[in-house]
Amino acid sequence: MTAVLENHYHYKCSSRQLPSDINLWYTSLLEASKRSRRIVAVISPATLNQNWDSRSLYEALKQLQAFNDKLICVLLKDVPRSEMETKNSAGETLSSIIRCMNVIHWQRNNEDKFWLSLRLRLPPKRNGEMNLEDNRDVNTLRLKNG
Secondary structure (H helix, E strand, O other): OHHHHHHOOOOOOOOOOOOOOHHHHHHHHHHHHHHOOOEEEEEOOOOOOOOOOHHHHHHHHHHHHHHHHHEEEEEOOOOOOOOOOOOOOOOOOHHHHHHHOOEEEOOHHHHHHHHHHHHHHOOOOOOOHHHHHHHHHHHHHHHHHO
8 A cells, every 4th residue: 555655646655553452452553653744543343462352443433533633544355334333431332433433444355445435535635846936936927017
């Protein structure tokens, strides 16, 4: 994912391996989040120690939810379905957390749609200093010419 974002879409990326203990995810990413405009967390059954159930996925997303708008979650597998979703003390369920977060589902059969959806959630790319100077010159010429 990082290679595609850097090489094809020209974003600057860095990657981190999430600890196996879900409770350490927030502290592990906190320092990097201060230097980043967005965090893209890729979550798969392997990330959750092959325990892809509603409870483990809920705990993982709850840990990452503290990053608010900076976070984009990419789920590599469909969300586990549960007939009776358990609620926490605030009345939240896995479904309700997914609805209020930036969550994108990986779609191997429709990669273009996935990349478009991801790029729409990323901030616009910043222009380099050289481009900003060029834009100022163009704007100055437009003002002079009327």
